[in-house]
Amino acid sequence: MVLPAHWVNMQLAGQIDPLDRGLVYGDGLFETLRYEKDRYHLLQAHMERLQHGCKVLEIPCPESRIADQFAATADYLAAAACGSATVRLLLTRGNALDQTEGRGYGGEHEQPSVVMSAFATSLPWRSELPALTLRTCEYQLPRHPRLAGIKHCNRLDQVLAARELRRHGFNEGLLYDLEGHLISGVAANVFLVLDGVLVTPELSNCGIAGTVRDALLSIVAPRCGLRVAERSLGAADIQRASEIFLTSSLQGVRQVAIVDGVEFPEHSVTDQLRHSFCDWSEEAA
Numbered sequence: 001m002v003l004p005a006h007w008v009n010m011q012l013a014g015q016i017d018p019l020d021r022g023l024v025y026g027d028g029l030f031e032t033l034r035y036e037k038d039r040y041h042l043l044q045a046h047m048e049r050l051q052h053g054c055k056v057l058e059i060p061c062p063e064s065r066i067a068d069q070f071a072a073t074a075d076y077l078a079a080a081a082c083g084s085a086t087v088r089l090l091l092t093r094g095n096a097l098d099q100t101e102g103r104g105y106g107g108e109h110e111q112p113s114v115v116m117s118a119f120a121t122s123l124p125w126r127s128e129l130p131a132l133t134l135r136t137c138e139y140q141l142p143r144h145p146r147l148a149g150i151k152h153c154n155r156l157d158q159v160l161a162a163r164e165l166r167r168h169g170f171n172e173g174l175l176y177d178l179e180g181h182l183i184s185g186v187a188a189n190v191f192l193v194l195d196g197v198l199v200t201p202e203l204s205n206c207g208i209a210g211t212v213r214d215a216l217l218s219i220v221a222p223r224c225g226l227r228v229a230e231r232s233l234g235a236a237d238i239q240r241a242s243e244i245f246l247t248s249s250l251q252g253v254r255q256v257a258i259v260d261g262v263e264f265p266e267h268s269v270t271d272q273l274r275h276s277f278c279d280w281s282e283e284a285a
């Protein structure tokens with residue numbers, strides 16, 4: 001059993017067609033999940049976001065093929081004795097044939113492609129990771145209301161932002177849009193604690209509606225007795241935040257210690273949410 005392992009339309013180590021629209025146009029969606037102790041975390045939330053993305057992109061969602069692939073991957077990970085993994089599901093419109101030469105934007109799809117990858121991970125689940133040091137990205141996100149929230153495959157904004165961060169020696173940063181609204185981290189959502197309220201950017205114009213973000217807003221924060229808000233935020237809000245943290249499907253809730261050289265030493269709300277999120281996601285299995 002070798003990891004990473006990749007499947008294309010259920011075939012282990014299968015090949016992707018050079019005409020697949022995911023490859024050619026980024027015409028697809030993806031979900032990155034945490035697999036821990038024989039189960040996928042937040043699987044239902046990931047599937048709901050994928051289904052929503054399918055509606056927006058008008059791709060028929062092949063739910064039973066995806067369920068079969070998740071089951072095959074879980075069997076493979078169990079046989080490989082891999083207890084902690086990152087699993088990425090990629091769904092594309094498939095190998096679409098256009099009227100002309102088998103190419104072109106307007107091609108009709110035949111069958112969506114289901115691609116899955118499984119990677120062994122050493123990222124700890126419950127134990128604390130070091131608090132992050134962030135830099136504000138010079139790169140700014142364009143607005144794209146129609147695609148906002150969904151996890152489509154066009155991720156060049158994040159690729160360019162990540163390259164910029166790496167040039168400066170950082171692994172994560174804060175992304176604003178072209179109008180100066182705080183949107184997210186590069187591979188994560190962002191939360192601020194402002195006057196005791198848990199606040200995260202509203203994402204109607206750009207950004208990805210993360211599964212951990214949604215769980216915090218709708219379940220975990222209310223359980224902790226915290227008020228929540230989704231609203232427009234700017235750089236001035238960072239300066240007056242008592243705590244900042246990031247969320248992602250792989251890292252859960254991650255403390256932030258420094259933003260652009262300014263320290264954020266208080267993490268009590270972040271830690272409470274981190275523990276409650278881990279407890280809830282294990283219960284919700």
Ligand SMILES: C=C(O[C@@H]1C=C(C(=O)O)C=C[C@H]1N)C(=O)O
Pocket residue numbers: 031032088187188248249250251
């Ligand atoms: C970039 C990928 O996935 C994203 C990264 C993380 C993470 O590093 O925490 C989590 C989920 C995704 N937004 C990928 O290639 O799968």
